[in-house]
Amino acid sequence: MIDTVKNAGATPDEPQPYADLGLQDDEYAKIKAILGRRPTQSELAMYSIMWSEHCSYKSSKVHLRQFGQIPKGDRMLVGMGENAGVVDVGEGLAVTFKVESHNHPSYVEPYQGAATGIGGIVRDILTMGARPILVMDPLRFGDADHPDTKRVFPGVIAGIGGYGNCLGLPNVGGEVVFDPSYQGNPLVNALCLGVMPTDRIQLSAARGVGNVVVLLGAKTGRDGIGGVSVLASATFEEDGPANRPAVQVGDPFEEKLLIESCLELFDAKLVEGIQDLGGAGLTCALTETSAAGKSGMRAYLDRVPLREASMEPHEVLASESQERMLAIVTPENLPKVLAIAEKWGVLATAIGEVVEGDRLEILWNGETVVDVPPGSLADDGPVYERPTQRPADLDALQAKELPPYPEATKELLLAMVAGPNLCSRRWVTEQYDRIVLGNTVLAAPEDAGVVRLSEETGLGVALATDGNGRYTRLDPYAGAQLALAEAYRNVAATGAVPIAVTDCLNFGSPEDPEVMWQFAEATRGLADACTFLQTPVTGGNVSFYNSTAGTPINPTPVVGVLGLLDDVARRTPMGFRAEGDVLLLLGDTKDELGGSEWAWSQHRHLGGRPPQVDLAREKALAAVLVTAARDGLLSSAHDLSDGGLAQGLVEAALKNGVGARVALPAGLSPFVQLFSESAGRAVVTVPPSEEERFAELCAAQGLPCTRLGTTGGDALEVQDVLTVGLDALRVAHESTLPALFGPLAGASAALPAGPALPA
Amino acid sequence: MKIGVVTFPGSLDDRDAQRAARLAGAEAVPLWHGDADLHGVDAVVLPGGFSYGDYLRCGAIARFAPVMATIVDAANGGMPVLGICNGFQVLCESHLLPGALTRNQHLHFVHRDQPLRIASTRTAWTNAYDDGQVITVPVKNGEGCYVADDKTLDMLEAENRVVAYYVGNPNGSQRDIAGITNERGNVVGIMPHPEHAVEDLTGPGTDGLGFFTSVLKALV
Numbered sequence: 001m002i003d004t005v006k007n008a009g010a011t012p013d014e015p016q017p018y019a020d021l022g023l024q025d026d027e028y029a030k031i032k033a034i035l036g037r038r039p040t041q042s043e044l045a046m047y048s049i050m051w052s053e054h055c056s057y058k059s060s061k062v063h064l065r066q067f068g069q070i071p072k073g074d075r076m077l078v079g080m081g082e083n084a085g086v087v088d089v090g091e092g093l094a095v096t097f098k099v100e101s102h103n104h105p106s107y108v109e110p111y112q113g114a115a116t117g118i119g120g121i122v123r124d125i126l127t128m129g130a131r132p133i134l135v136m137d138p139l140r141f142g143d144a145d146h147p148d149t150k151r152v153f154p155g156v157i158a159g160i161g162g163y164g165n166c167l168g169l170p171n172v173g174g175e176v177v178f179d180p181s182y183q184g185n186p187l188v189n190a191l192c193l194g195v196m197p198t199d200r201i202q203l204s205a206a207r208g209v210g211n212v213v214v215l216l217g218a219k220t221g222r223d224g225i226g227g228v229s230v231l232a233s234a235t236f237e238e239d240g241p242a243n244r245p246a247v248q249v250g251d252p253f254e255e256k257l258l259i260e261s262c263l264e265l266f267d268a269k270l271v272e273g274i275q276d277l278g279g280a281g282l283t284c285a286l287t288e289t290s291a292a293g294k295s296g297m298r299a300y301l302d303r304v305p306l307r308e309a310s311m312e313p314h315e316v317l318a319s320e321s322q323e324r325m326l327a328i329v330t331p332e333n334l335p336k337v338l339a340i341a342e343k344w345g346v347l348a349t350a351i352g353e354v355v356e357g358d359r360l361e362i363l364w365n366g367e368t369v370v371d372v373p374p375g376s377l378a379d380d381g382p383v384y385e386r387p388t389q390r391p392a393d394l395d396a397l398q399a400k401e402l403p404p405y406p407e408a409t410k411e412l413l414l415a416m417v418a419g420p421n422l423c424s425r426r427w428v429t430e431q432y433d434r435i436v437l438g439n440t441v442l443a444a445p446e447d448a449g450v451v452r453l454s455e456e457t458g459l460g461v462a463l464a465t466d467g468n469g470r471y472t473r474l475d476p477y478a479g480a481q482l483a484l485a486e487a488y489r490n491v492a493a494t495g496a497v498p499i500a501v502t503d504c505l506n507f508g509s510p511e512d513p514e515v516m517w518q519f520a521e522a523t524r525g526l527a528d529a530c531t532f533l534q535t536p537v538t539g540g541n542v543s544f545y546n547s548t549a550g551t552p553i554n555p556t557p558v559v560g561v562l563g564l565l566d567d568v569a570r571r572t573p574m575g576f577r578a579e580g581d582v583l584l585l586l587g588d589t590k591d592e593l594g595g596s597e598w599a600w601s602q603h604r605h606l607g608g609r610p611p612q613v614d615l616a617r618e619k620a621l622a623a624v625l626v627t628a629a630r631d632g633l634l635s636s637a638h639d640l641s642d643g644g645l646a647q648g649l650v651e652a653a654l655k656n657g658v659g660a661r662v663a664l665p666a667g668l669s670p671f672v673q674l675f676s677e678s679a680g681r682a683v684v685t686v687p688p689s690e691e692e693r694f695a696e697l698c699a700a701q702g703l704p705c706t707r708l709g710t711t712g713g714d715a716l717e718v719q720d721v722l723t724v725g726l727d728a729l730r731v732a733h734e735s736t737l738p739a740l741f742g743p744l745a746g747a748s749a750a751l752p753a754g755p756a757l758p759a
Numbered sequence: 760m761k762i763g764v765v766t767f768p769g770s771l772d773d774r775d776a777q778r779a780a781r782l783a784g785a786e787a788v789p790l791w792h793g794d795a796d797l798h799g800v801d802a803v804v805l806p807g808g809f810s811y812g813d814y815l816r817c818g819a820i821a822r823f824a825p826v827m828a829t830i831v832d833a834a835n836g837g838m839p840v841l842g843i844c845n846g847f848q849v850l851c852e853s854h855l856l857p858g859a860l861t862r863n864q865h866l867h868f869v870h871r872d873q874p875l876r877i878a879s880t881r882t883a884w885t886n887a888y889d890d891g892q893v894i895t896v897p898v899k900n901g902e903g904c905y906v907a908d909d910k911t912l913d914m915l916e917a918e919n920r921v922v923a924y925y926v927g928n929p930n931g932s933q934r935d936i937a938g939i940t941n942e943r944g945n946v947v948g949i950m951p952h953p954e955h956a957v958e959d960l961t962g963p964g965t966d967g968l969g970f971f972t973s974v975l976k977a978l979v
Contacts, residue, residue, distance in 0.1 A: 161868050165901075166809045168771030253769050253812030345768055431868050433899050435955050435962070436807075438775040452961070455778075569960060744867050 002313060003041035005368045012038055021048035027382055034376045042362065042369045045314040046377060049280045050287060053544055056381035059510035060542040063520055066527035067537040075499060076536055077201060083124045083276065085538025086201055087500050089564055091459055094201065096128040097193035099138070099465065099504040099560045101543035105247040106188035110155025115163035115250040117190040119322050122167065123276035126259055127325065129202035129266050130194025133437060134451050135164050137174035137190055138465045138504070138558045142183030144420035144740055149178070152186050154741050160190070161431040166252035167259070170440045171432035172449025174465060175558075178420045179600075181469060184548030189504045189558050191465060195453055200266050204275040205293035206328045206354050211272055213289075213299060213352035214334070216341060217258045217324040220282070221307035224248035224320025254323040254346075261344035262325060270337050273328035283317045283377075285326040286352075290360050291378035293328075298361045299352030301369070313364040328354065388520050389513035398474060400607025402593055408646075408670040410722040412602075416675070417650050418732040419601040420740075422643045424654075427737035427744055441568045445651065447490040447639050452568045460568035462496035464561055467506075468642070469554030470595040471610035476518040477525035480557045481613045484529045485679050486641050487561035492622035493637045493682055495572045495629025496563025501530055503540040503559050508552020510544045518555040526557060532615045535561060572629045572684075574638040575655025579712035581635045582691045583660055585645065586621055587681035588704050591672050597642045598675045617680035620701040625682065628697060633690040635711075640681040646674040648683050649716055650729055659713040659726055665706055670721045685711055760975050763790040763800030765830075765846075767821050771808035772954060776843065779954035780804070783971030792824040802839040802883070802974050803830055805846025807899075807952060817860060817902050818848035827853060839883035839974045840946045844900055847938070847948030856939055856948045857915070858907030863900070864931025870899035872963040873951050874926035875937050879919050882944040883977035887969040894966035898929050898937075898951040905932040905939075905950065915939055922947055945977075 001007075008014075016038065018028040023044075031039050031047050039047060053059060067080060077094055078086035084098035102117025118135055125132045137160050142149045164171050169192070206213070224247065265271050273293065275285045282304070290297040301313050307321070329337050334350065341348035355361075360377075362370035391397075406412060416422055425445060434443040441460060442450035448464035466486035472479025484501065491498045503526065508515035530537055546553045565571060576583075593599055594608025628634045640648045653659050664673050686694045698705035709719075717723040738744060762780040764787060766773045777787035788800050792810075797803065810821035821827065827849070834840045834855050842850035850856045863869060874895050877888040888894070907915070912934055915921050922938035930950075938949030953967030 158867070165868055165899075166769075166771075166812070168808060251812070253809060253814070256771075256809075257768055430870055433868075433870050435870075435897055435899070435952075436771050436775070438772075438778055438955065438958075438961055441960055742865075744865060744869060 002364055002367065002369060005040055005371050008040045009037050014038065016044055018044060018048065022052055023048050027051060035372065040369055042314040042317055043372060045318045046283045046370065049283050049318060050377040051381040053510065055280050055284060057542055058382045059384050059386050059544060060519065061383050062385055063523040066523055070527060070530045070536045072536050073534060076538065077198065080537065080539050082203065083127045086128060087538060087562065088198060089453065089459065091454060091457060092197055093195055093453055094198045095193055095195050095461060096125055096130045097191065097502055097560065097562055098124055098539050099189055099191040099502045099558060100541040101504050101506060102188045102190060103185060103506065103543055103546055106156050107152060107186055109247040110152045111159035111162065112247050112249050114156040114159030114188050116248045116322050117188050118160055118163040119250045119252065119255050120278045121190045121192040122169065122255065123278060123325065125192045125194035126262055127202065127274050127276040128194065129200040130196040131263055132169055132192050132194045132259065134172050134449060135169045135190060135192050136172060136449060136463060136465055138467060139175060140177045140179065140182040140187035140469065140556060142178065142186065143180050144178040146183060150741065156186065156188055157428050157431055163250055163252045165433040167256050168436045170434050170436050170443065172434055172440055172443040172451060173463065174444065176425055176428055179469060179554065181554040185546045185553055187506050187546065187556060191502065191560050193461065193463060202266060202271060202274050204273055204289050206273050206289035206295050206297060207293040208272060208330065209354055209356055211328050211330055211354040212334050212350045213297065214327045214329055214337060215304060215324060215349050215351045216261065216327060216346055218251065218254050218321055219305045219307045219347065220316055220319045220321045222311060222315060222319065225315060225318045248320050248322050250322050257344045257346050258323055258325060261341050261346045264340050265327065265337060268336065270333045271327050271329060275326045277324040277326060279320060281317065281319045281321065287360060287374040287377040289326060289328060291374040294358065296355040296357035296359050297352060298355050298363065301362055301364050303349055303351045305347055305349055313369045386510050386516045387513045388517035390517050391514040397607050398609055402599055402608055403603045403605055405669065405671050408674050408721050410724050413646055413722060413724060414728065414732045416598065416601065416643060416646060417729060418736050419597065420736060421597055421601060422647055423736035424734040426734060427741060430744055441571055442494060442573060446574050447493040448496065448563065450494050450565065450568055450571050458567035458569050460565045462491045462494045462563035462565060464490035465558055466490065467556050467558035469556040470600060470606055472522060472557060473554040473606065474595050474608065474610050476521035476555055478610050478613050480522035480525040481529040482610060482679055483557050483559040484526060485613060485615065485618045486639065487559050488533060488535065488618055488622060489639045489682065491561045491563035492625040493572065493639045495570055495626055496565045497626055498535050498561050498563045498622060500562045501535045501537045501559060503537060503557060504543065506543045506546050506553065506556040506558065508547040512552065515552050522555060522557050529615055533619060570629050572634045572637045574652055575636055576652050576658035576660060576685055576711040577635045577656060580688065581685035581711045582688055583662065583708045583711055584684050584686065585681065585706045585708050586624065586684060586698065586703055587617065588678060589645065589668060589673055589676050589681065590678045591668060592676045592678045596675065596677045611677050611679045614680050620703045621680055621682060624698055624701050624703050628694060633686055633694045635685040635687060637682055637684040640683060641677060644675045644677050645683065650733065652683060653716050653726060654730055654733060657726060658711055659715045660709055660711045661713065661717045662709040663719040664721065670718065760785045760978055761788050761800040762974065763788045763797055763803045765790045765792060765803065765805050765826055767792040767810035767824060769809040769812055770806050772843065772952065773806040776804045776806040776954045779957045779968065779971050782957050783968055783975060785971065785975055790826055792826050795825040795829045797829055797833060801978050805842040805849050807844030807846065810845055810849065817845060818852040821849045822852040831855060834946050837943065837945050839977060841884050841970065842948040843952055843954060844950055847950055850946060850948045855946050856941060857911050858905055860902050860950065861904045861906050862902050863904050868901040869929050870897065871929060873898035873929055875923040875951060876926055877923050878921045879940060881919065882922060882940045882947050884947040884970045884973050885922055886976055887973040893926060895963045896951045896953050896956040896967045897963060900950060903930045903932065903950040905936045907933065922949060
């Protein structure tokens, strides 16, 4: 029997499975107080979803408020709270971007979990009125040689490619990190960016009594029920994933049609409000649109097109079936809306209307199954000030001595660049379409993805994501700042001015005070650094409960930085380009190998302190990189981070097959100079004719600039230290992932040299 | 000169083909899969993507689109038609070209800058190149492995109907075939993407522009 509001009133003491749905005793009591009766089965499902950690941010809210205090600048058109923040980029255009997690589904079912992660973030961007134009994926997996990584990693990559390629969105960057801390809990984060004319911004509020609520897109099925309340808001136990039905199945073709039809609706100004259906499905869309509009709403749930006729109302409300949107339209425009949907072969169904009052009423075959104040679901969820406690092992970890430093040798260099965390990501990026839409100017392995927005003026955006779980484990405040600093530096290295931030905060269980302390420290660090660098947070996502059998992941805030280029033709690529350019190191190298890739990959050592953060230095470095790009002084620029100077030189040399001759300055040992991970550094090359002007520019910003040598030849030579041919470096750098996960192309495709350069 | 670019549901590189046509000096005309009218175009490009989702064989449904009936007739009458990637698959399914494109031998989607050796310059879409010229254009597909029976392959090679060979086969295509033409040389199917090599800023160079300048020359 369907549990109606009438029935709930008549049977006040019927026991309800609230605890199984993830609700606490006091939360259940609060629901009863709000309604003045026990909730119906459908209402209980809705509260359990909307008050879940994933939807309500109940543990993180008090910390995220700091991001709201960061000065907005004059570019932010829509801030945190909507589906994604919107930034004015000039020329009448605005961009919206956001990064989100799809961690647990991707462990349960790697292909579909990762694929629907792309689908979900793309709808978030679409719902703001923007055409999605690029995606990126920051990813973390267990050890590269662990047997289960062979299941998870290739599946995730294929899922991201399978969905994104079929949507026609270029994948222009991201990260892949292997670390045992993610063994039972990989991190699959997805970022999307979209662009729109500033007057096309859409909001989610349902307003105007009599307006029609239209469900667009796929039919609703039983897939994904419990995705957010169960899968995303609880930890995995030791026996691993068992919630396969809680993972949704994606249909990128349906999503492509949904994108095109929605954009046509926006352009024709036929939509009053719009909301995507993602985690929490119709529950979330109906409550958020009505709550945002402070409107009443009535929905006829039996009108929702179903994949399975036997579905019950609470299942229809909780389904996370993909590729659906909810639009609010006027009755006059309804026929036009239906016609555009039909043109694209998209199902469109009027399922409700905006009504007087402030209740959300949901009917099922004429009977009321939900009657709630929508604000109580969307805005009045519980807020927790969770206890925090500095991890008991942190002092010991920070005091742990590093292994003795070795000599810097050719063998060490080859071993480092072949390590799973520093080796070439070609095996990954070749499975992604990086150029569809025809505006990709730079893509991975470049420091940032650069995409043209305007063919007329050359206006473009640069985007980079970064995060380092080891640094954040050793010092969450500094670790979060280092993640921001690196993404900021990467964007500036292309010549773009960093202007805004999105973040995906991946942490363990908020019920663990030590995790909560990490979270509090990391958010404080990030908010402080964003304030200093004048890059406001426009939105993002918190992912808690990333732990397995009580052991949390390394805390991993992933930070995405958006930059702006007036003319993408002025962008700076990362690779050495010409013989005889002057090679310069910007910034200072210190003895900083705590948390480094060397300590980890060569000794499985995690301890000490991460590199120092100097935000003023980051700002000066960015100013130099941006100005030099505008003035056309640079041949190349490449940020230094994981693996230090050695890694930076190898990547820049291999990009176009141009070597370098380097003489390290006196002072620190060659090993430290080559492998230290000091922040605030970059290697650049300039034509000899520009060296003096460039040095003056650095001096004006107080930025140390050290001449390292010159580019050219077919080897990387570090005078009196080591010499390695580029061919040997390339084999070492590019063989690791194919050896672990199988060759990508047929045997006849030899490793090609770098692409020919335009004259 | 007008070059029509068909948009099927799921076409992805349609705007890119339009841009390439414009950069070559043509007027790009969008054509819709459900509209059988070719709107007076002089040549047609079937672009890359996943027409109708390609959950069946790639191109198998697109072949039945109303616009395709008109295009097949026009092609048989001599109109230049270029099928790129998914468009190549549609041309094979439409029997304008022999053979089929199947899942890449290594089973992965692969995207890379791909050297090609131009083998036939007598077609409407390759007359701007030199015989044997090596060009670099991107390849990106999951089902780009060209297959046909030996008789057909022998015939294609004997009749100089292989338009381009891969230099370093990315997907297991038989005899390294990247593109072919019909007897008349007006219909060309090519798996790699010349429309993504038309600007130095966004591609591996401008080697692909020749396909579009060729057809303008052919139409004069």
